[in-house]
Amino acid sequence: MASINSYADIVQDWVSLLAALKESAELETTLSTERLGLEQALADVQSLKVRQQSQAAGRQELTQQLKDAVVRGKALAITIRAVAKGKIGYRNERLVHFNVAPVRHRVRKPVVKPPVDGPTDEPVIETKKPGF
16 A cells, blocks of 8 residues: 555544444454544644644644654554454455555466467477488
């Protein structure tokens, strides 16, 4: 999966991840601590982003706090996706709701064999046997 780096994309990713988590009742109890942590990180990122945009002074400190909140949130998002993959199953198509690609069976290409009775494009090499 491609790396998400813009704040708008990160916030959108976390919102969709929390929505997918709320739809999965079996994961809600297992991941309640991580869900609350991600909700807190999301709230922190959103409030810090608003403060960052409204303040010109102190911008560098807010940017550092914002980066720390993003690091925390990314770690929690990884944990949620890993537990979801373990609980739901790594082949389950519901993993798509968590932005995780399920393991799918590979489709093999059929082996194409040349025709047995037909002209070939390869040159025929004849060899003489010794003694005849």
